[in-house]
Amino acid sequence: MSDPLRTRIRAGDREAFSELYEEYARTVYNHAFRLTGDWSTAEEVMADTFLDAWRTREQLEPDGGTVKPWLLGMATNKSRNANRGLGRRLAFLSRRPAPDPVPDFAEETAGRLDDARRLAAVRQVYGALRRGEREVLALCVWSGLDYAQAAEALDVPVGTVRSRLSRARERLRKLTDQRLREEKREEHRKARGETRARNTEPPRRRGELSGEAALAALPLQEIQEGSR
Template sequence: MSDPERAPARTDAETSTRARIRAGDREAFAALYDAYARAVYNHAYRLTGDWSTAEEVMADTFLDAWRTRERLEPDGGSLKPWLLGMATNKARNATRGLGRRLAFLARRPAPPPVADFADETAGRLDDARRLAAVRQVYGRLRRGEREVLALCVWSGLDYGQAAEALGVPVGTVRSRLSRARARLGRLTEERLREERAQNTSNRREPGRRRGEAEGEAAFAARPLKEIQEGSR
């Protein structure tokens, strides 16, 4: 992740792209789509947990980007925060009222390991097992926590870009990300402990052979008096 205290570098190419899109240049907008469609789609999927909904969010994002192109600032850096900010709002609307818990991470391939998170846990448990636990508890985070993780960790935005995308101060992004990482780590540890306890409880002695089981059942069914007389 780049230095969060430094504003993204502005290039003449980015400024030119912004100007062309503002002016309604379809070729420039097509190039924008080609460059960021996959990033917008992946971001939408992480926030909605549904492939078809993610496709709708992506389509609506670029449709709104074209419709509102004249509001785009003529100067600035990468257009990725602008698009992901719109996608975040679209994803909120798509999931509002559905009560969807983002359990999608348990149903999809593991995301690439995050360096700062993996380093903290290296050597304690197998990475694949820990990542599986992360996927299972990710949906239990608050919406704001999921959003900053999706933007800063998986989409690679720095604090400034994430703040631009969410329309909040940089300090808010910092605090949310810190809380999200801490809570995700705690929930992950809890999940791993639950799995260890479950694995322990599932360890049972080998079952008896059929004849032995039937013999014991018949013995248990005999009247107490008969058992006592037979034991003399």
Template sequence: MSECLRARIRAGDPEAFAELYEEYARTVYNYAYRLTGDWSTAEEVMGDTFLDAWRGREQLDPDRGSLKPWLLGIATNKARNANRGTGRRLAFLARRPAVEPVADFAEETAGRIDDARRLAAVRRVFGRLRRTEREVLALCVWSGLGYPEAAQALGVPVGTVRSRLSRARARLRRLTDQQLADERAENATAHTEPQRRRGEQSDETAFAALPIQQITEASR
């Protein structure tokens, strides 16, 4: 992104801002999707991000460099607002594939992962990370920001970004390993339990007949 374009955006040039949108709209959307876990919310976050960017264009530093950290910093705050009070942050990722291939994410955050089951486990446990951990992973891993740019986006020191990213990677590995261990235990139990006779019903028949959504809500 040239300094000339930055200056044009600061001056309120609609064509320059359109170029900015074309350059970073998908980046902002992908980032918002990973923080909210919902495509419609991500679209709202993306729209609000560029609206705020246009409104705050005069505050741009003319010599700051890339506009990507600036936009993702706005998106971070918008995603936080969208998630506040829902209690279901990123639960959507446990039920749907990621927008982009997960291999790149898994390689950076959980080491070299080749097993498809492990990749699925990473997606399922990602929503259990702390908000700050998800944000730093989304910025540094998915969005490709360096430590200084991520620090700018989050409004924190570079050292904080480094420590958060290290903790997030370590915690994600632990959660993924535990998820896989639990799944292996469940599979082992399923294979060793005797099959029921034809027509035999369990004591949980009534509960099993409930819609999946009711079961999910009842178990919370």
């Protein structure tokens, strides 16, 4: 974001703000979805974020680099409020399809997640992380902010971002591995149950005929019953 454009935004230039929206709307939307786990809530957060950005535009510093930390900081706060009000967390990701407009997620994790199963497990356990851990992962890993930018967005020291991110990555790895082990045990249990079901036939009742003998006896049984 160039300094002249920052100045135009501060001055209330609607065309400049339109450029801001076009460039960052999808980024804010994706970030809000990761923190709320709900499409409609993410849309509301995105709309409220840009509304507040317009209302507080004069607080934007005229000098500086990208305005992404400024926008994502507002989106993070609004996501917190939305989560408190709705009582829903990122556990929704385990029951929702993968969000299509988040290519950065796949790109960032491609080197660490060896297959689609592991990626699904990450989504399922992500909601079990603490709020601060989810936020630094969303900002640093998926939204691409560096430590300083994430610290600006969260209004915390850089050291706090570093420690939270380290803990978040470690906990996410452990929870994911645990989830995969549980899924593997469940698959083995089901496989053993299916094998037993295939190899076990129901006990034959006394006097019951089976196979061709039963088919051959059918006309005789009908005749005998009809003659009674």
